[in-house]
Amino acid sequence: MENTTIAAISTPEAAGALGVVRISGENAIETAAKIFTPVNGENLADTKGYRAHFGTVHDGGTRIDEAVCLVFRAPHSYTGENTAEITCHGGLYVTKAVLRAAFNAGAVPAQAGEFTKRAFLNGKIDLAESEAVMSLISAKGRQAATAALNTLDGRLSKKIAECAGRITAVLASLAAWVDYPYDEIEDTSPAEMLGVFTAAAKDIEEIIERYDSGRVFTEGVDTAIVGRPNVGKSTLMNLLSGCERSIVTDVAGTTRDVVEQSVRLGPLILNVSDTAGIHETDDRVESIGVERAKTRMERAALILAVFDSSEPLNSDDISILEACRGRLSIAVINKTDLPEAADIPDIGSYVSAVVRISAQTGEGEKELEKAVSDLLCAEGFNPENPCLQSERQRDCCVRALACINEAADALRTGVTLDAVTVCAQRAVDALLELTGEKAADAVIDEVFSRFCVGK
Numbered sequence: 052m053e054n055t056t057i058a059a060i061s062t063p064e065a066a067g068a069l070g071v072v073r074i075s076g077e078n079a080i081e082t083a084a085k086i087f088t089p090v091n092g093e094n095l096a097d098t099k100g101y102r103a104h105f106g107t108v109h110d111g112g113t114r115i116d117e118a119v120c121l122v123f124r125a126p127h128s129y130t131g132e133n134t135a136e137i138t139c140h141g142g143l144y145v146t147k148a149v150l151r152a153a154f155n156a157g158a159v160p161a162q163a164g165e166f167t168k169r170a171f172l173n174g175k176i177d178l179a180e181s182e183a184v185m186s187l188i189s190a191k192g193r194q195a196a197t198a199a200l201n202t203l204d205g206r207l208s209k210k211i212a213e214c215a216g217r218i219t220a221v222l223a224s225l226a227a228w229v230d231y232p233y234d235e236i237e238d239t240s241p242a243e244m245l246g247v248f249t250a251a252a253k254d255i256e257e258i259i260e261r262y263d264s265g266r267v268f269t270e271g272v273d274t275a276i277v278g279r280p281n282v283g284k285s286t287l288m289n290l291l292s293g294c295e296r297s298i299v300t301d302v303a304g305t306t307r308d309v310v311e312q313s314v315r316l317g318p319l320i321l322n323v324s325d326t327a328g329i330h331e332t333d334d335r336v337e338s339i340g341v342e343r344a345k346t347r348m349e350r351a352a353l354i355l356a357v358f359d360s361s362e363p364l365n366s367d368d369i370s371i372l373e374a375c376r377g378r379l380s381i382a383v384i385n386k387t388d389l390p391e392a393a394d395i396p397d398i399g400s401y402v403s404a405v406v407r408i409s410a411q412t413g414e415g416e417k418e419l420e421k422a423v424s425d426l427l428c429a430e431g432f433n434p435e436n437p438c439l440q441s442e443r444q445r446d447c448c449v450r451a452l453a454c455i456n457e458a459a460d461a462l463r464t465g466v467t468l469d470a471v472t473v474c475a476q477r478a479v480d481a482l483l484e485l486t487g488e489k490a491a492d493a494v495i496d497e498v499f500s501r502f503c504v505g506k
């Protein structure tokens with residue numbers, strides 16, 4: 052790998068107490084020494100690794116800030132290279148000025164994810180673990196963070212390596228068989244091979260299923276809150292988000308557009324859109340909102356259809372209920388703190404579940420959480436088990452699974468052993484692509500291009 056020295060701001064570009072400028076590469080410490088002078092008079096370039104120095108940052112004689120510089124010497128750093136991390140004051144100006152000083156001292160701008168890419172290329176972490184770094188940064192809740200941290204610690208990679216290892220052992224036996232077809236292969240019988248394929252397929256299926264069900268925690272589920280005007284959609288949204296995000300008024304039709312927000316409902320994450328009320332309207336602006344609401348409802352994975360329990364259902368309510376048929380939907384019977392209208396019909400037959408709440412007082416929120424959790428089968432998700440972190444990883448597993456099943460079928464039906472070998476080898480390749488042990492440069496580049504600069 053080219054040993055350029057790269058630099059980037061690793062903290063958000065916003066006002067904050069502290070900011071970090073990271074410099075990595077063979078000459079990182081010498082580069083930092085040109086712009087950072089420790090107060091104790093030591094030369095940074097002579098300092099040992101794992102040391103922190105307090106001092107000043109300067110650029111061509113101009114003092115920029117007081118800062119702390121951490122020194123890591125290769126290979127004992129995140130990237131595996133010499134690294135200096137300057138922790139200066141945060142904010143828009145200072146961090147940029149420190150970065151510019153680093154460039155003036157010879158560093159070049161780091162590309163998106165280049166620090167982690169270097170960690171990968173230097174063998175500090177594999178590709179699956181690299182992706183977990185990004186998942187950890189973007190985790191919206193505890194479950195997602197735990198799952199990402201466990202993957203970063205190698206829990207997924209270990210499981211994948213185990214599966215690949217078992218299939219590779221079968222491949223070795225198959226090779227012996229192909230080479231000496233008339234000999235008895237004593238160490239692995241076809242039945243045993245089949246057993247290995249079946250067990251590996253089961254492990255990989257479980258990993259895929261866990262990723263799919265875990266999305267509720269990691270990415271959140273696309274949720275639409277729908278209902279005619281004034282039933283309490285905005286109030287429900289505010290209850291869920293815990294802040295005054297939507298405009299709540301008692302004039303019908305005031306939530307005219309779609310407001311999107313991720314909210315946490317217990318451990319679950321709902322990507323909620325609070326939509327304009329669905330009803331027939333002549334108001335032009337409002338009708339644009341209504342159209343969007345209908346579109347939103349069509350593409351949502353989960354519908355929270357809100358109804359006002361203090362009023363009889365009208366034709367708008369019924370048409371919303373009709374639209375819920377066959378969809379993952381919860382009827383949220385709101386305003387239970389008010390006297391109930393006499394003729395609320397049985398709406399359970401239209402939706403997947405019915406929950407009664409008062410969005411205003413918060414009563415019934417726990418029941419809503421339970422209904423959503425039950426509906427999304429979220430109970431079974433355990434982030435302590437090996438978890439995939441990206442669609443790319445899922446795709447590798449899907450391909451590996453298909454190849455393992457093909458290999459097993461070929462073995463069962465007595466197709467030539469060559470065919471079994473080809474399928475099993477493809478399965479191993481897909482698994483090694485997941486961990487990056489056998490991934491094309493284009494795949495690696497694509498993974499890191501999705502990172503942020505400074506990571």
Ligand code: GDP
Nearest residue numbers: 280281282283284285286300301386409410411
């Ligand atoms: P939206 O048009 O569906 O978004 O309805 P809003 O959230 O704007 O609520 C309409 C009116 O109903 C407001 O005056 C709210 O304060 C009131 N409201 C909402 N939820 C409740 C509830 O649970 N109980 C009572 N009593 N009033 C509520």
